[in-house]
Amino acid sequence: MKSKKIFALTMACMMGIGAFAGCAKKKDSITNFKMFACMPGKEINDGNRIQEEIAKLTGVRVKETWLTGQTATEAVGSIVASGDLPDFIDGGDGSDALYEAGVLVAWDDYLAKPEYANLKEMYSDKEWEMFRKADGKIYWANVFQNTYGESKATGHNDEAFWIQVRVLEWAGYPKIETLDEYFDLLERYYNENKENADGTKIIPYTALCDDWRYFCIENAPEFLDGYPNDGSVIVNLTDYDKPTIVDYNTTPTAKRYFAKLNEVYNKGLMDPNFAIQTYDEYMAKLSTGAVLGMCDQWWDFAFTVNDQFKASGFDELGYNYIPLGLTIDKGMVNHWHTYGDTLNAASGCAVTTSCKDPDKAFTFLNRLLDQDMLNLRFWGQEGTDYLVDENGLFYRTQEMRDNWADATYQANNVCAYSYMPQYGGTSRDGKNAMTPAEQTSEFFATLATPLVKCFEAYGYTTYGDFLGSPVEEMGFWFPMYSYSNNMSTNTKGGVAWIKMGECKHEYLPKVVMASDFESAWADYMEAYAACKPEDFLAEMQTELDRRVEMGKSA
Amino acid sequence: MSLMNPSAPALKEKTTKAEIKRQSVLLIIAALYVVYGIIFYYLPLVGWLMAFQTYTLKGGIFGSEWVGLKWFKFLFTDDTFVRIIRNTLAMGVINLVATTVTAIGFAILLSEVKNIWGKKLVQTISYLPHFLSWIVVTSIVHEAFSTEGMINELLVNLHILKTPISFFSHTQYFWPIVAISNVWKETGWNAIIYLATITSIDPSLYEAAAMDGAGRWQKIKHITFPGLRSTIIILLIMNIGNVINAGFEVQYLLGNGLLQSVSQTIDIYVLKYGVGKMNYSLGTAAGVFKTFVSMTLIFLFNFIAKKTGDERLF
Incomplete structure (x- = not known):
């Protein structure tokens, strides 16, 4: 018995020492911060090579966690309620709740000091004004769509009707401009191709309806009428000084769009399970290369699906997607792609009051904007992740590119701190792009052969070119969704907004699947009117007027 | 089988100091449960007050507007x-x-x-x-x-x-x-x-x-x-x-x-x-x-x- 006790005691001691040793090991001179971003994302592994390199240079290591299975407002609500705040947070749609709860540190004092010049440089004084909240202070900075120097954008990070590049190749790279032409092409291709090479049955078109991602079926009418992504409404500019709110759910275009989907569904061209698939099932479906086309946001599918295509060699079969800027009738101007930086002041990177050393946190954010840091975050380490040619242009070998497209490699070696201050556009060296994806040579080198052939056939150099939207800056109010996303059931408009959402969730799939479209549409319109959309539209108009006034005074 | 037997005569024992002392351990254990119950089941009920307010994160329970049964x-x-x-x-x-x-x-x-x-x-x-x-x-x-x-x-x-x-x-x-x-x-x-x-x-x-x-x-x-x-x-x-x-x-x-x-x-x-x-x-x-x-x-x-x-x- 005694020896057993001694043994147990020894074990306990050893575990204790082990635990302490574990602590001591972590207690290097590095400060560990936590960050929560209200977006789904991939967590990186501890000991990530670039994370450690940044830690060595800045003395700060940030553990990032991401949204899982909740909406941003739900997550923020529970974080604030629990009081367990990370040091950094991007509240997304829940940002206003963070401000209201008074848990954020104001940026003003830091922006005024020369030590934080990098942060100040992110936006012009006028732009910073837009971040100012009702109490006169600035609490966050949106880190996206911020171009340094000349724009080098190559992607289309937004919504579009997507089509697999093999379909375009099959048809001899035609110009597809309208919804009718799009479905006509899908139908013609499907009539001759029912299965993929591996035997997977082809699904010509699908539309995701899962939870908040039902925008995939829901908001196309605003784009088809040529308007940009205000999200929840159309802003009519007939009178430029007094723009008005228009409901895109009830326009003739909306009816024509859903009638088209109904026709396509009854022809058997649409995924029979479109209405009931979950997001995961949708992603799995896309990853098999079975789906020829769908309407979606690039960020909602491309990162996962493209990596899958690359891993399984499907990219060389032409399964990758090309965006099309469709309109309801021929010859209309579209705004699927918006040029210039869209400043969404409704959310951004913030430091919370739970952060023990806010000075250090802001110093770190400021430091991240130095060019060496930006290079580390987006290009990696010279020699290992990229090389420099005699002209000072960064490039990668094929092995480096493959590594950076590999999920496991990314988790161990890539650390972009993607929700912290950053730039797109041109590097401070004046030659390179800030990110490899925007470096023209790298962009083309990472494209699969069918994509390169397609780009060449049309004579385009960026994804944005495919949309054919005019190059113009958006109005001061853009985008209106930054307001509707934050509506509360405290107001009549907010109640109408949630009811409209529920109504559309239920009726849009019904309308598409109906055997008698006209009567289904009439039922839908009746149920929709019962949600009192006018309450919602009135509140949106008030907000639009406010923004227009603000734009005039600023 | 009954959990409670109504026919059993109610025995009223006098609580004496000696009795308390004899059962002190049991009382302490019971007290812990009572404290646990109060902290985790009854105190959170204060939050019910929110149902009668228009609760804001800033105002909290004591600073939000009261709206009755709205x-x-x-x-x-x-x-x-x-x-x-x-x-x-x-x-x-x-x-x-x-x-x-x-x-x-x-x-x-x-x-x-x-x-x-x-x-x-x-x-x-x-x-x-x-x-x-x-x-x-x-x-x-x-x-x-x-x-x-x-x-x-x-x-x-x-x-x-x-x-x-x-x-x-x-x-x-x-x-x-x-x-x-x-x-x-x-x-x-x-x-x-x-x-x-x-x-x-x-x-x-x-x-x-x-x-x-x-x-x-x-x-x-x-x-x-x-x-x-x-x-x-x-x-x-x-x-x-x-x-x-x-x-x-x-x-x-x-x-x-x-x-x-x-x-x-x-x-x-x-x-x-x-x-x-x-x-x-x-x-x-x-x-x-x-x-x-x-x-x-x-x-x-x-x-x-x-x-x-x-x-x-x-």
């Missing part, structure tokens, strides 16, 4: 909420009946198995699903009931169906699917307590019945059922309060736009209209209402049990 009025004039009460109660009752009946049936069947190894094996396998999280179970269910899933395949191959049914597109299948999921996950687990009760029935009763020429079915009917009766009633009373907790994850994960008129429960409403739209007062009001329904049901069922002379909780 949010309760909102709830009961809202068609969605009324429909959601219906869904919650319907699914709660269906689940309760389905899981109870299958658990009892399963326990009886299992108790009749004579091969010890077979019995243990079946029992172990049957309660394993209990340990799976709903997110796993719902993905299995979603897959199984999909148009290419095994249920459809089975029904088509057996010529019961000509073409596969899209179970998740039609409202009439949703409640049964939720009930089936609950039954699949919980039957084995719920059967354990009934099985334990059956084991504790005096074997001599069965021997006596066998001597009188009773068959298996008669033994089950006249010995096993009456033996289970009190356990069933106590468990029913305890679970009846849970009827209103018809579930959150199952409906949230299995539901979709087409099904929302039958799939949404009070908990989902609290999340969507309350937490999700930053209207904590509305969410709290719905939660308070839920608690009252729960308590009413428990008292009601307990009262009925008392009247009919059966077992009861209090």
